[in-house]
Amino acid sequence: MAMTREEFLRSSGLKVQVLDVWIEQEWLVPEETPSGSRFREIDVARARLIGELQSGIGANEAGIDVILHLMDQLHGMRRALAALRRQMGEPEG
């Protein structure tokens, strides 16, 4: 379910200025359509994670950059692993 910018701001509780910075840093990557940005559930969860990395764990900007990059690689590997397992005919779970 795609959200508009306004819906996303409501749902994530982010401030407009913060959102713009995060998009600029490519921490959040909304889908760009002719009628404006579209956000998904995954963006809400990612925004919450970034917030926790920042205030909870105390990671700075560079740290968050690295964490997100490595985390996305890790999830990429997990997806590849899961897909491999499917191809090998083993049930998931």
Add this chain to the structure above:
Amino acid sequence: MKNPYEVLGVPSTATAAEIQSAYRKLAKKLHPDLNPGDKAAEEKFKEVAAAHDLLGDADRRRRFDAGEIDASGAERPPRQNYYRDYAGAQAEHPYADASGYADFMDSDDIFADLLRRSQRARANHRGEDMHYRLEIAFADSIAGATRRITLPDGGTLDVKIPPGLVSGQTIRLKGKGAPGFGTGGPGDALIEVDVLPDPRFAREGDDITIELPVSLSEAVLGGRVRVPTATGAVTMAVPKGSNTGTVLRLKGKGAPRRGGGFGDQFVRLKVVLPSPADPELEAFVSGWEKGRSFNPREEG
């Protein structure tokens, strides 16, 4: 409900800074998103987060220490989803990143092959290229034109056809493809152009050849005739004594050259006798001695 001081591993005399530092240490270890494969991480983290909610807030800590509220009073509502629940799912998302194992896919073995087939991560977030086909008239392929195509979604696209285009050539309209993600930008529209043949013209490279019927009198006596070209008709002089097969050149009337300038148009003449046959011509030819002794199948 566990004692929040025990959960964070700090004494009850700990300062706010010590509590914060203890929480950070544990959160780094236990945050579910930092442990995507550990199902128990969520439970453990929830405990730590609840303890921090209670002790990290000076007022609530004071009330807890005074026995006004208990540890469960600070429990947060169970939260629904972590980032890992989306990022690990099979659905496409723009954050998928294959760079952690891309090198594994380079080799020739079966593992690499399986990986290649299973990986659906989008390395970049650019939108997809859209492919279209467009038919244009031969004259437009030489002179260039602008054509509007209607897209499946009802939108339109103005395609500028460069002069000199050949059939099968593809025109790329940057950014006119499918929308992209974030800063990835949209894909391109790729328009493959078919040039409809014109029975009058044949194109070879930058040159165009045309066959032009001329009358016997134009061939024998010469004259000025109108010749069609891709960019409109022009007047051309037919020299005296021209023949079927005589090729005349119209300089610069061919297709535009890549490096600038134009090819030529070659005009191959074809002498056409009047039809039906003209009695006067017949009478003339029967009395024409030289014409009867000339044998074009003999050399010389």
